[in-house]
Amino acid sequence: MQPIDEHVEAMAARLADVPGVVGVMLGGSRARGEHRPESDWDLGVYYRGEPDLAALRAxxxxxxxxxxxxxxxxxxxxxxxLRVDGVAVDWILRDLDRVERVWEDCRAGRYEVGVQAGHPLGFWSPCYAGEVALGRVLADPGGELGALRSQTARYPEPLRDALTGGAWEAEFLVGVAAKGAARGDTLYVALCLSRAVGVLVQALYARDRRWCLNEKGALAVADRLPGAPAEFGARVGRMLGAAGQSPEALSSTVERARELVGEVMAVLRG
Structure with a gap:
């Protein structure tokens, strides 16, 4: 396990002393051991009610x-x-009551996808639980983050069923993309196919009982997961990298997408 930078560790302890803050978790690539030397330190600052913003700003x-x-x-x-010794440190506020509600939804097989800047495929609510499951507790005076992390260590089967079942949307999107292709509507086709791929990626992650936290790097991971079609990532890259502009080119792209979606759906339904 990677040692924690002493400045980051001290910062986490000070954050935990801020009124309203329950605890602090290390997230992102550094928590998973997948970081590079220049990677940010992502600190999830979990609070209840209203954190003391004046204390945080101080x-x-x-x-x-x-x-x-x-x-x-x-x-x-x-x-x-922030920057600490030349390295970026991000504080990310998380309402612990809301995280716990989302976790209950996950256990019941419920999720939602919300609009959020920086998440072009939407913010998938199970991310909250995944952040806890894959994070590393840095400061937890009351033991609440540690307890929740223990709960999230096991991926909920109802959530797995819901996310794999939700892959039907990819088939629907390919169908409506075909209509946009016939009109030469490049933007509409590209948006439909991008979201279709995102839905498939979420389903493949869930099938493998793996938390998907966001879009960044998700395709490369999905490409290696059990059930992913041969050359899944490369085929998606070719499809989205040059969708086309004419009705003929766009229609050809949609047909390639339809084939790819069909292969994934066969695995998910098998």
Whole structure:
């Protein structure tokens, strides 16, 4: 396990002392051991009620803007971007009550996809539970984050069923993309096919009982998962990299997408 930078560890402890803050988790590539030397340190700052923004701003320093709950949108919520010894450290606010509600939804096979800046395929609510499952507790005075992390260690079967079952949307999207292709509507076709791929990626992750946290790098991982069609990532790359502009070119792209979707659906339904 990667040692924690002493400055980051001290910062996590100070964050946990802020009124309203329950604890701090390390997330992102550094928590998973997949980081590069220049990778950010992502600190999930879990709170209940309203965190003391004045205390957070005092801790961040005078030149750092701290966005309160809702300041960054409905799902990513808020936080701050700092630099510590030349390395980026991100604070990401997380409402623990909401995270726990989402976890209950996951256990019941429910999820939602919300609009959120920075998430072009939408913010998939199971990300909240996945962040806890894959994160590393840095500060947890009351033991609440550790307890929740233990619960999320086992991927819920109802969520697996819901996400794999939800892959029907990819078939629907390919169908409506064909109509856009006939009109030469490149934007509409590209959006439909991009979302169709995103839905398939979520389903493949769920089939493997793996948490998908966001779109970044997700296709490369999905390409290696059991059940992914041969050359899944490469085929998606060719399809989305040159969808075309004429009705003929776009229709050809849609047919390739239809074939790919069919292969994934056969695995999911088998």
């Amino acid at each position: 801790l961040a320093g005078p030149d750092v803007e701290v966005a309160g709950p809702g300041g960054w949108g409905p799902w990513v919520n808020g936080g701050a971007w």
